[in-house]
Amino acid sequence: xxxxxxxxxxxxxxxxxxxxxxxxSAYFLSELESYGLRKLEDRLNSESLVMAGMVAAQLEAGxxxxxxxxxxxALASELARVGPKISSHIRILDSxxxxxxxxxxxxxxxxQYAETPEVASALAGQRGAATRITEDGxxxxxxxxxxxxxxxxxxxxxxxxxxxxxxTLLRDYRLRLGGAIVLFVLLTTLLTELLSRWLTAPLLDLxxxxxxxxxxxxxxxxxxxGSSEVKALAQAFNNMAEEVQTVMVExxxxxxxxxxxxxxxxxxxxxxxxxxxxxxxxxxxGDVPEDDARQFLSTIARESERLSRLANDLLTxxxxxxxxxxxxxxxxxLLETARRAAxxxxxxxxxxxxxxxxxxSAPPVLxxxxxxxxxxxxxIDNASRLTPENGVVTIALSAEDRHSVIRVLDEGPGISDAxxxxxxxxxxxxxxxxxxSSGGAGLGLPIVAAIVRSLGGTVTAARREVGGSVFTIRLxxxxx
Numbered sequence: 001x002x003x004x005x006x007x008x009x010x011x012x013x014x015x016x017x018x019x020x021x022x023x024x025s026a027y028f029l030s031e032l033e034s035y036g037l038r039k040l041e042d043r044l045n046s047e048s049l050v051m052a053g054m055v056a057a058q059l060e061a062g063x064x065x066x067x068x069x070x071x072x073x074a075l076a077s078e079l080a081r082v083g084p085k086i087s088s089h090i091r092i093l094d095s096x097x098x099x100x101x102x103x104x105x106x107x108x109x110x111x112q113y114a115e116t117p118e119v120a121s122a123l124a125g126q127r128g129a130a131t132r133i134t135e136d137g138x139x140x141x142x143x144x145x146x147x148x149x150x151x152x153x154x155x156x157x158x159x160x161x162x163x164x165x166x167x168t169l170l171r172d173y174r175l176r177l178g179g180a181i182v183l184f185v186l187l188t189t190l191l192t193e194l195l196s197r198w199l200t201a202p203l204l205d206l207x208x209x210x211x212x213x214x215x216x217x218x219x220x221x222x223x224x225x226g227s228s229e230v231k232a233l234a235q236a237f238n239n240m241a242e243e244v245q246t247v248m249v250e251x252x253x254x255x256x257x258x259x260x261x262x263x264x265x266x267x268x269x270x271x272x273x274x275x276x277x278x279x280x281x282x283x284x285x286g287d288v289p290e291d292d293a294r295q296f297l298s299t300i301a302r303e304s305e306r307l308s309r310l311a312n313d314l315l316t317x318x319x320x321x322x323x324x325x326x327x328x329x330x331x332x333x334l335l336e337t338a339r340r341a342a343x344x345x346x347x348x349x350x351x352x353x354x355x356x357x358x359x360x361s362a363p364p365v366l367x368x369x370x371x372x373x374x375x376x377x378x379x380i381d382n383a384s385r386l387t388p389e390n391g392v393v394t395i396a397l398s399a400e401d402r403h404s405v406i407r408v409l410d411e412g413p414g415i416s417d418a419x420x421x422x423x424x425x426x427x428x429x430x431x432x433x434x435x436x437s438s439g440g441a442g443l444g445l446p447i448v449a450a451i452v453r454s455l456g457g458t459v460t461a462a463r464r465e466v467g468g469s470v471f472t473i474r475l476x477x478x479x480x
Contacts, residue, residue: 009199013192014185021184036163037141041129044143044159047088052147052157055092059149075101092147093156097123100155113158118144122156138162202226206234218245269310272303314443331364331478332372334404338395341376348381353389356380362397362404363477367455375451378444379408379471386412386469399477403457406473414463423461424449 055075075092092101097114113119121128122144130142140162147155202225212220221241224234279296282288288296335358342349342356349356365372376395383393391411398405415423426446445461448471452459457475464470 009196010189010192013195014188017188017192018185033139037131037139040141040161040163041143044088044141044161045127045129045145047090048143048145048157048159051090051092051159052145055147055155055157056149059147059154087161089160091158091160093119093144093158095123095153095155097156099158113156116142116144118142119156119158122146122158123153125153134162199226202230202234206230206237210237213241213244218248269307272306275303276300310443329366329368332367332369333364334362334372334397334406337369337372338376338397338406341373341380342395344373345377345380345384349384349393352384352387354384354387354391354393356384356393356395358395358397360397362406363399365404365455365475366478367475371451371455375448375473376406376408378448382444383408383410383412383469383471386410388412400474402477403474404477406475408471408473409464409468410470411468414467415461415469417463420461420463424459 088103090101090103091099091108091113093113094100097112097119099109099111099113102108102111114123116130118128118130123146125146125148127146128142128144132140132142134140140160142158142160144156144158146153147157205225206222209220209222218241221238222234224231224238226234276299279299283293283296338358342358345356380393380395387393387410393411394407394409396407396409398407424445426443449459452473452475455475457473459471459473461469461471
């Protein structure tokens with residue numbers, strides 16, 4: 001079973017806290033023990049020096065080199081009187097290391113201490129000190145100072161005392177220490193739990209938001225909070241969510257476009273195929289008068305040509321939008337290209353009784369001459385179809401803000417406000433050109449828009465105030 005971040009944080013914080021507490025406790029207890037021993041040794045040394053000085057002065061005053069028995073008894077009586085008031089154990093040893101006076105117990109008188117290291121040092125004229133552990137685990141400290149009379153060691157002032165050790169401290173206060181440890185663990189756990197909740201709350205919020213996002217709610221976002229790292233993570237998630245939502249919207253739009261495209265293509269194919277099938281089935285039935293047969297064959301040829309045009313237009317649109325880059329770019333003279341486009345459509349425009357006029361000039365552009373001529377040809381064809389007989393289609397060239405501008409103006413009924421947003425959609429026909437027999441498949445203007453976009457330009461449609469429509473193409477100029 002996988003543990004959560006909060007559990008891991010809780011375990012980590014507890015481990016760090018307990019380890020730190022144990023380490024610090026051991027350090028401070030050790031320092032406390034060392035400090036106590038140093039202070040105790042200083043006290044014992046002071047007491048030993050005072051006692052050695054007193055005994056030496058007494059011996060010098062009596063002209064003696066050893067402590068007389070009566071004086072030893074008086075000193076023992078005095079130490080016995082003040083013994084309960086002091087925590088030190090004081091002994092007076094003779095020059096052989098034998099105890100003459102013992103403040104703790106008269107039975108200690110006569111005991112030999114010459115073999116102990118600290119007493120041996122004092123008998124040699126040097127201060128001696130030693131530390132030993134008693135049977136009950138406490139620390140015993142011993143200090144011995146020589147009693148010097150006339151330059152000779154006449155005896156030893158020997159002091160001792162016991163103090164606590166870490167082990168005895170833990171033993172004596174184990175219940176209190178146990179309670180303190182339990183309280184410490186509880187407080188640490190509580191604080192760690194609160195801290196871990198505070199630290200993981202932004203992550204849990206991020207996890208919930210990510211889960212909702214994965215569930216399909218692409219509008220959810222995370223409120224960046226917490227540490228700088230978590231805020232950066234939340235902001236990165238929000239940026240990713242924005243990009244994903246944008247992509248999803250684009251995918252839905254693309255899917256919708258594809259669905260509409262398939263539907264539109266199917267609709268466009270249905271009419272000519274139905275006409276071809278009906279004419280062919282009639283001819284197959286036989287007994288069709290010659291004039292009717294020729295009419296049916298004419299229908300088959302005409303509708304087949306429409307299918308061919310539709311297929312060619314679709315392939316053209318696909319190549320342009322596919323951006324394969326197979327067509328080389330060069331500097332294009334727009335005036336010359338406009339003349340070629342008008343001349344190529346002259347038989348068609350003349351048959352409609354429409355005149356094509358070219359006015360103005362524009363800087364050259366970078367592009368493909370055939371593609372730009374195709375754009376102008378489509379626009380001239382549309383304009384001449386909508387312009388009444390004896391009307392004029394105008395191609396106006398100009399330069400505006402480092403762009404070469406081409407405007408194709410007709411004198412037809414104009415584009416309605418409802419049609420303007422859709423004139424460049426595939427298979428769309430304006431209200432004035434709904435009849436498929438008089439117009440194309442609704443791919444001419446989408447091809448125009450695709451070619452202009454591939455050249456880095458824009459194309460727009462508008463209604464003229466004087467009547468008619470105007471299509472405006474803006475292409476980046478290539479300089480003069």
